[in-house]
Amino acid sequence: MIRTGAQYLAGLQDGREVYIDGARVRDVTSHPALRPIIAAKARVYDLHHAEASKAALTYTDDAGTHSLLLNPPLTREDWHRKWAGIDLVLRDLGGVVTRMGDETVGEMWSLADGRDVLAEIDPRFAENIDRHILASVHNDPFHVSANTDPKGDRSRPVEQRDPDMMIRVVKETDAGIILRGAKYETAAAYADQAFLKPTVGAWTNEKESQHAVGCIVKMGAKGVKHICRASFATQDAADHPIATRFDEVEALVVFDDVLIPWEDVFFYRHTRAAQHVRATLHRYSAFPFVLRLLYNADAMIGAAMWNARQTGLEKLQAVQEKLADLVCYREGIHAHLTASIALSETSPAGFQMPNQSLLYAGRVLACSQLPAMMHTARELIGGQICVTPDAAQFDGEAGPWLRKFYTLNDAWNADDRRKLLAYARDLLNSGYAGHRLAFAQFAQAPHFSHLAAVYRAFDFEGPLDFVRRAAGLSDRIHGAATAPPAKLGEAA
Template sequence: MLRTGQTYREGLRDGREIWIDGERVKDVTTHPAFKPIVDIRARMYDMAHEERYASALTYQDGQERNSIFYRPPRQQQDWQDKVRAVDLVMNDIGGVVTRVGDETVGEMWSLMDGRDVLSEIDSRFDANIDRHIKAVFDNDIFHVSANTDPKGDRSRPPQDQDPDMMVRVVRETDAGIVIRGAKYETAAAYADQAFLKPTFGAWVNDKLSDYALGCIVKMGAPGVKHICRSGFAGRGSAEDYPLANKFDEVEALVIFDDVLIPWEDVFFYRHTKAAQFIRSTLHRYSAFPYVHRLLYVADMLIGAAMWNARQTGLDKLDAVKAKLADLVCYREGINAHLTASIAAAQESPGGLLMPHQSMLYAGRVFACSNLPQMMHIARELCGGQICVTPNAASFAAEESGAWLKKFYTLNDQWSAEDRRKLLAFARDLLNSDYAGHRLTFVQFAQAPHFNHLNAVYHSFDFKGPLDFVRKSAGLSENILG
């Protein structure tokens, strides 16, 4: 069942408790901090119903058409279809959004892969996994994931401080478990549900723990409270901050104040072995769309830098060409990792087709760790005018606008207004509060950098290099152990 933008908006009017800047939000679909990004998500739902997009964004599943983003991947074409669909969406909306559902549904597929392991640990919740995966693509659910806890003092177990610093189960009932705590999450305030999974703490060495929990939480459920950071939309005009006013994906500290989780929404509970297993496999699919989004960020860096160089003729200088080539190498490096991870895709334990794991994780390290440097290169190429240019109101005013038109008009091709728009875009991409926020988000959204490297270490097959050196160095087979 494909939703429309309107049905999506109606689903958000469920009485959910949302706070921002000390204000209780009456309607998340119309509040100025949320409306732009809600409209983007609604636009994505509507695109699937339009003739020019429907064949690429949906697929036939029995009698129903479902979203291509939520189809579990079983062959390379499935991944290629997802890549094409993302390309159509990003080009239609004219920017980059990360949390829209396809990048988190992969975590559910990881649960599918781990079904046998989880069943061995605790078979009570085995059927819940398949049912929830089916529910997501049957009902076109906007599904996100609850990321990290406040944690408190990380040198101490949660039991030795305020125990709610990490999400925990406080009691069991006939209807389900009751949880307390909090999670930081992007897009939770305007999503349907979240996959709440554990963040490791000092409890992981225990065999059983009330902190070892994986479940589905409805974002409008009683006791769920969204306390959001200040939004970037509305801080300045859309003319001056075109990205911040359209694509801000508002994060929230989501409070779980004695929230009832029905038993049918629980995937694992109390067994720390289950929690450790899921954390180790969590990103085997979701890392792909996460890295894929950075390909479009790279395109924006290249486009903004290239246009700024061209407008003044600096693109003819070899030094400028070299810096533009650095941006191209970054972009194509991301593209190469993504392409190779699908070309060499591996069958997962659950019978799905997962991107080649070490190639994908290495691509994530490449894309995230090099982004700060690439942003600085783009900043250099755009020049100092992105930090000194007056705002749109100054260009529009009669007296100041006349002077600005004089000094910002280059030739018949580059009017003052086009230059202002380009500089405003580059400023919002590279220099604004929104730009800094997005850079930090990229560094931590899936995990800190050391965890990215840890994933590479554990997914890479060291046998080939070890065998090559053993034979080349003439080492005995005794060292194999």
Template sequence: MIRTGEEYRASIRDGREVHVNGERVTDVTSHPMFKPLVDIRARIYDMQYDPETAPVMTVRDGDEVNAIGNALPFSQDDWWAKRRATDTMMETIGGVVTRVGDETVGEMWSLYDGADVLAEIDPQFARNIETHIHKVLHADPFHVSANTDPKGDRSKPPQEQDPDMLLHVVRETDAGIVVRGAKYETAAAYANQAFTKPTIANWGNDALSDYAVGFICDLGSPGLKFICRTGFAGRAPAEDYPLANRFDEVDTLVIFDDVLIPWENVLFYRHTKAAMFIRATLHRYSAFAFVQRNLKLADMLIGAALFNARQTGLDKQQAVQEKLAQLAVYREGINAHLTASIALAEKSPAGLLMPNQSLLYTGRVLACSQLHEMIHIARELCGGQVCVTPDAAAFRAPETAPWLEKFYTVNEDWVADDRRKLLAFARDLLNSDYAGHRLTFQLFAQSPPFAHLAAVYRNFDWDGPLDFVRKAADLSDNVMGPTTRTPGDSAVSKWFDTGKPKAAE
């Protein structure tokens, strides 16, 4: 069943060992660097009860009401419902947050698709996967994922350096496995559980490795330590940095100091083939919610830039319109990939409906690879006053307020205070420490750029272009070699041949 924001807050007051800026945090729900995001996550939980938003945020399963973000996707309608819920969430809170659960639970569905592969190794692992997927649905935890290790020297196998550089199993017990090492995970300090998985290590030809392990970690477990980067919240007035003070998602180095993982929480273990399989399919669902957030970031860039152009009367100039059009093309490019990935969705090995993989992954490359260029275009449109405007206090101080009122009032519609607010918002969106952090986060949050392109390579229908050229150049049939699909049997061609994608038939 869905839970309330206060129930969520109570669930993370579990005595966990959290450190930030050299300080031991006694309560993450009230600490100034964590409280803003805890409050947002609590607000999202409460939206599931709010009469105005509950119909969008929840789904009924018999007598039980569940969070729409946690529900398994079986149809296009399910994906449209998830998309509406994510948009509603971000529009309600007034900004973009990434690590709030709906974009990480999809990684568990990838495990669900790989259950047959994992069952060949150990049937218990497949059962554990199904159990935890339904546990997330019915218990409504704040579920995140832990992926990146400190890594160390990546030219060497982990055994030839400090073995703890990569998370690994140190021993087995009747109760479960004991793990040691560290993982980076945004939001771990104030979440309930994490799907903890391996970074692909230098395993060579090893079939088995103590580093090939994936499990569900209760983030209140003994032996965990959370060492967090200093947050942006509270470092400067909220009036001057409205995004940094509300939407900073604190990143954490999670230390596993001989942590016991019960056997029922182990999802795969030792078999490198299983680990590589999971890594290759990890984002087949979660990439959708991640890319959708770039769509909302694009809306923020457009809104800030267009307001600035209109209030200063520059929106009628062709050069300004061309730059606004570039932002619109970027935004609609993301929108098109998301929309098409639903319209041409594909059945997964386990019978779920997954977004069209080629379109989803190419959309992710578009969204991430061009974001920095769009930010710079928005900077140009907002102008130099973004970086030179005085702080809010100066607009209130008796000796300086009249002058700022004079020079920042544009017309009767745009008075000084509104212009200051817009410039402060744009500064925090485009120029601040928080803005730089957000840009880097969007670039690496799911995987680095080369991995984004590798996912496209694995999922694009290469047979279609090859067969087209084979016929156009009158080449013999044997030049095709082994194919992955029947020539011309791509999801796109099926759409035009039959009026609907093959997967939806």
């Protein structure tokens, strides 16, 4: 069953414990800091039922009609349809939303790929993986990911820190395991459930650890507390047109003796299982993550080009060259995503897995070049994004002067000029813009992990063989110890 927006909103009325701005939130759906992004997610649910969009966002099987965005991909066409579906959703919303569920449910598919390995380690939980993948399709939850622990003083060994700095199992019961600790997560306060997995500890030869646990956690469960950061959504919409609609609020999610039923546990105690899951975690979810950065590149190009046209600078060679830099960045992301589908492979679970080397290389390009591309867009738009008065000034006593100096010509009046500059400032130069930049750099992993994923996914045998033959090296060195380790698909 695909839920409606109203059903999603009703599901959030579960007594969940959410705090923001120093106070307990009694109704997350109506709180001004959370209401805009919750409304956006509700709209996504409703688009699955709207006559004009449901064919592009759904598919039907013997069990009923389901969201295409949550469907495990079996063909290359499935990926193209997902891409088209996200395009439809984001165009309808009028902005980029990262945490919608489609970019986190892929972690469950990675679990299925490792099902046999996990079953060898601990056969108790393998069936839970299959059941939860079906449940994500049939029950249509808003599913997010609980990943990063506070960690504490990392100069100390894990055993010398406060043990709650990393999620841990404190007790086993007949009903399930009891968790303590905390995780940082985007959208947790208004999601239905999260896939909780460990940040890899400094494990060497340890076979077991209280921190090696992976499970599904209901976000409204007893003992789960969401301590949200301050929101950008409560600012004036005229001056902050992006943040007031699309700020995806993060929270420190505290687990205060939370019971996880055994049927929701995927692995427990075994460090090898935890490391295997972390090693393959993003093999699917990296695709929609990088796709969002493609749309962000489009926003930068659009804002910069509109500014060039407003100011009459579009024909200057220097302006065209900088616009071309933005285009090359955008098209590089597009090419990696397209090629990762075209050269996709069948995964151990039978899913269509994007080509890992191309996908991870695309993620490095999209994330590592984002700061430079944002600065290029700033240069193209100019200093007015940081000196333009707020919208209230244009409507106040100083309005006539501002309308005079912000009117460009008969085609571009002061109102359009102010709106473009406000949009560009929120995209590139505001507190929200800085937050989103930091999010892009760390949401799936820090940059060194992105590079490690590329190293592990790339097939070095082709270049090694080429040079061996070209240089006339001895056949006996083929496959020597200089070859990289076996591919895992993602860095630990």
